[in-house]
Amino acid sequence: MRKKIYVHVADDHKILIEGIIAVINTDKDIEINDYSLTGKEVIDWFDKKGNKADVLILDITMPILDGFEVLKHFNKNNIKQNVIILSSYDDIKIVQEMLSLGCKGYITKNNAGEHIVNAIKAVAKGEQYFSNDIQSILLKSFAGQHVPNGDAPDNFLKETLTERELEVLKLISKQYNSPEIADKLSLGISTVDSHRKNLLRKLKVKNSVGLAIYAVKNKII
Amino acid sequence: MRKKIYVHVADDHKILIEGIIAVINTDKDIEINDYSLTGKEVIDWFDKKGNKADVLILDITMPILDGFEVLKHFNKNNIKQNVIILSSYDDIKIVQEMLSLGCKGYITKNNAGEHIVNAIKAVAKGEQYFSNDIQSILLKSFAGQHVPNGDAPDNFLKETLTERELEVLKLISKQYNSPEIADKLSLGISTVDSHRKNLLRKLKVKNSVGLAIYAVKNKII
DNA sequence: AGGCTTCTCCCCATTTATGGGGAGAAGAAA
DNA sequence: TTTCTTCTCCCCATAAATGGGGAGAAGCCT
Numbered sequence: 076m077r078k079k080i081y082v083h084v085a086d087d088h089k090i091l092i093e094g095i096i097a098v099i100n101t102d103k104d105i106e107i108n109d110y111s112l113t114g115k116e117v118i119d120w121f122d123k124k125g126n127k128a129d130v131l132i133l134d135i136t137m138p139i140l141d142g143f144e145v146l147k148h149f150n151k152n153n154i155k156q157n158v159i160i161l162s163s164y165d166d167i168k169i170v171q172e173m174l175s176l177g178c179k180g181y182i183t184k185n186n187a188g189e190h191i192v193n194a195i196k197a198v199a200k201g202e203q204y205f206s207n208d209i210q211s212i213l214l215k216s217f218a219g220q221h222v223p224n225g226d227a228p229d230n231f232l233k234e235t236l237t238e239r240e241l242e243v244l245k246l247i248s249k250q251y252n253s254p255e256i257a258d259k260l261s262l263g264i265s266t267v268d269s270h271r272k273n274l275l276r277k278l279k280v281k282n283s284v285g286l287a288i289y290a291v292k293n294k295i296i
Numbered sequence: 297m298r299k300k301i302y303v304h305v306a307d308d309h310k311i312l313i314e315g316i317i318a319v320i321n322t323d324k325d326i327e328i329n330d331y332s333l334t335g336k337e338v339i340d341w342f343d344k345k346g347n348k349a350d351v352l353i354l355d356i357t358m359p360i361l362d363g364f365e366v367l368k369h370f371n372k373n374n375i376k377q378n379v380i381i382l383s384s385y386d387d388i389k390i391v392q393e394m395l396s397l398g399c400k401g402y403i404t405k406n407n408a409g410e411h412i413v414n415a416i417k418a419v420a421k422g423e424q425y426f427s428n429d430i431q432s433i434l435l436k437s438f439a440g441q442h443v444p445n446g447d448a449p450d451n452f453l454k455e456t457l458t459e460r461e462l463e464v465l466k467l468i469s470k471q472y473n474s475p476e477i478a479d480k481l482s483l484g485i486s487t488v489d490s491h492r493k494n495l496l497r498k499l500k501v502k503n504s505v506g507l508a509i510y511a512v513k514n515k516i517i
Numbered sequence: 518a519g520g521c522t523t524c525t526c527c528c529c530a531t532t533t534a535t536g537g538g539g540a541g542a543a544g545a546a547a
Numbered sequence: 548t549t550t551c552t553t554c555t556c557c558c559c560a561t562a563a564a565t566g567g568g569g570a571g572a573a574g575c576c577t
Contacts, residue, residue, distance in 0.1 A: 088384060090408040094315020163309065187311040237553065248509065250502040252533065265556050272536075281471040282563090283534075287505040288469065291512045458523060473563065486526050493566075503533090504564075 080104055080199045083120065083128035085111040085145070086161070087136070091184075095132065095161075095191060102192050114145045121154060128156075129199045132191070133178075135162045135169070146176035157198045161187060170209055182206040236277060241295065243270040247283055248290040301325055301420045304341065304349035306332040306366070307382070308358045312405075316353065316382075316412060323413050334358050335366045342375060349377075350420045353412070354399070356383045356390070367397035378419045382408055388433050403427040457498060462516065464491040468504055469511040 082105055084092050092110050099105050108128045111117040117133070120126050135142035142160060149156050159180035160173050170181055179198045182190045183206055190206045197204040236244065246256045253267045260267070275282070278289050290296045303326055305313050313331050320326050329349045332338040335358045341347050356363035363381060370377050380401035381394050391402055400419045403411045404427055411427045418425040426434060457465065467477045474488045481488070496503070499510050510516075 088312070088405045090315050090319075090382075090405050091309070091312050092315075093319060093409050094311045094313075097318030098311070098314055161311075184309040184311050187309075188314050191311075239554065247505060250506045252503070254533085262554090263556055265558095266554075268534080269554085269556075271534075275535080282473070283503075283505050284468060284508040285471045287508045288471075288512055291509055460524065475563085483524090484526055486528095487524075489564075490524085490526075492564075496565080 079106050080129045080195060081106055081108040081127075082130045082132060082195055083108050083110065083117075084132045085114070085117045085142075086132075086134040087112050091134075095187070098188055098191055099195070105192065105195055114142065117145050118148050121149075121156065130195050131156055131158045132161050132195075133158050135160060135164060135173075143172070143176065146173070146178060150177060157201075159191075159194050159198055159204070161191075170212065180204040181209045183208055236274070240270050240274055240277070243267060244274055244286055244290055245296055247271070247274075248287045248296045300327050301350045301416060302327055302329040302348075303351045303353060303416055304329045304331065304338075305353045306335070306338045306358065306363075307353075307355040308333050312355075316408070319409055319412055320416070326413065326416055335362055338366050339369050342370075342377065351416050352377055352379045353382050353416075354379050356381060356385065356394075364393070364397065367394070367399060371398060378422075380412075380415050380419055380425070382412075386429050386433060391430055391434065401425040402430045404429055457495070461491050461495055461498070464488060465495055465507060465511055466516060468492070468495075469508045469516065 082099065084095050084107060086092050086095075089112065096107050096110075099107060109120060109126075111120055117131070121128075121131075133142050133145060142162070146158065148154075149158075158178045159182065160178050161182055161184060162169070163184045173181060179201075180194045180203060182194055182204070185208070186206055190204070194204040194206075242260060243256060246259060251259065253264050253271065256262075257264045257267045271283075274286055278286065280286055280289060303320065305316050305328060307313050307316075310333065313333075317328050317331075320328060330341060330347075332341055338352070338354070342349075342352075354363050354366060363383075367379065369375075370379075379399040380403065381399050382403055382405060383390070384405045386404050394402060400422075401415045401424060403415055403425070406429070407427055411425070415425040415427075463481060464477055467480060472480065474485050474492065477483075478485045478488045492504075492507075495507055499507065501507055501510060
């Protein structure tokens with residue numbers, strides 16, 4: 076008898092967890108350890124002594140703490156944990172961000188059923204695993220980096236935003252105007268406008284609409 | 297032997313459909329007929345001769361056509377169909393909108409597992425069914441109490457946009473300003489500004505940032 | 518014929534946003 | 548110490564967006 080693979084599932088929709096359990100139960104080598112409904116529950120579970128799982132299935136969008144924060148917490152506390160991201164997002168930037176945060180697998184919810192068992196077994200053995208669509212966009216982005224020019228394209232050279240700028244960007248994306256942002260952050264209006272100017276310049280966009288779209292696409296809000 | 301209840305499930309996440317099937321399979325009186333991943337698939341399925349289901353489990357957020365559009369299509373074509381909404385939103389306005397569109401049940405994804413079988417059986421008998429949390433907010437609203445806003449985005453119950461408004465919205469989301477949009481569409485600036493005003497009102501957003509975020513989230517751009 | 522929506526454009530006014538420049542204080546890093 | 552970044556705030560000015568109102572023309576539906 077082979078050693079069982081113990082799995083922890085984290086998603087804010089319980090019915091989806093039930094679905095994953097149903098699919099996984101068709102395989103005798105895998106067993107669900109426990110589950111979490113928020114990122115904070117995940118962190119608390121793994122912080123508790125004696126709790127460990129061979130594989131963590133992790134959704135990105137969860138209340139309280141999201142998937143990004145969970146992985147950052149693992150890295151900060153030097154916790155080695157095999158993680159498979161189960162997400163509805165197939166955006167290259169998100170996939171790359173998750174990979175840089177150390178996830179071992181990434182499958183989309185669209186075709187999770189056919190991939191989840193194989194993904195768990197691969198990641199439990201220390202391999203990587205990506206569903207077809209993710210493989211596809213990863214290959215494309217890989218090919219896209221070898222542009223004939225040799226120089227990195229502009230969008231790879233984004234200037235990093237400061238903490239204050241990020242705060243202002245978040246509030247802009249929530250449809251607050253400068254006086255309101257100044258009030259919320261206890262700043263002068265002219266200060267907020269200075270941050271606006273720097274944001275427009277750094278992110279190479281034309282107006283607040285460009286800032287908001289950047290924020291949405293980069294999951295800043 | 298009792299007559300079986302045939303159920304059609306529509307949700308854009310296949311893993312969730314698999315979960316529902318797993319839960320429903322525990323009951324011998326209910327059988328899954330077929331499933332759909334988009335609103336368009338639902339409509340096409342029910343339009344096909346010979347296809348019918350006793351109960352339709354319907355998600356609200358789906359690509360191509362959402363749950364609202366599916367119910368509107370049923371009403372317009374005088375199709376009598378028992379529908380249970382399965383949603384992650386527990387916002388009173390959405391529940392009321394769905395009821396006015398003729399849905400017979402409404403359960404949230406948070407506790408779908410414990411309710412879905414009973415909901416199907418009740419609705420198949422012509423009764424109504426709501427999960428606890430939905431019952432609670434419905435009772436409050438009937439009693440005339442103030443019901444706090446739910447978790448749905450403000451712009452969920454959108455007024456339908458005209459073709460022209462959609463054109464303007466797309467260009468706004470591409471960071472063009474009013475003079476530029478007027479030029480591209482061969483309109484006067486004041487006309488573009490009129491469309492802007494109507495967009496802000498219809499989509500219940502505060503400024504162009506809100507418009508852009510609406511456009512991104514609804515895949516208009 | 519009357520009502521309806523859509524599209525077009527105008528008036529008014531105020532508030533915001535953008536674009537250019539500069540500058541001081543605090544703190545970190547060299 | 549000097550240099551650098553970050554954060555703060557100011558000046559100037561113009562462009563753009565918002566908010567209120569109205570109104571004519573064209574087309575559709577009943």
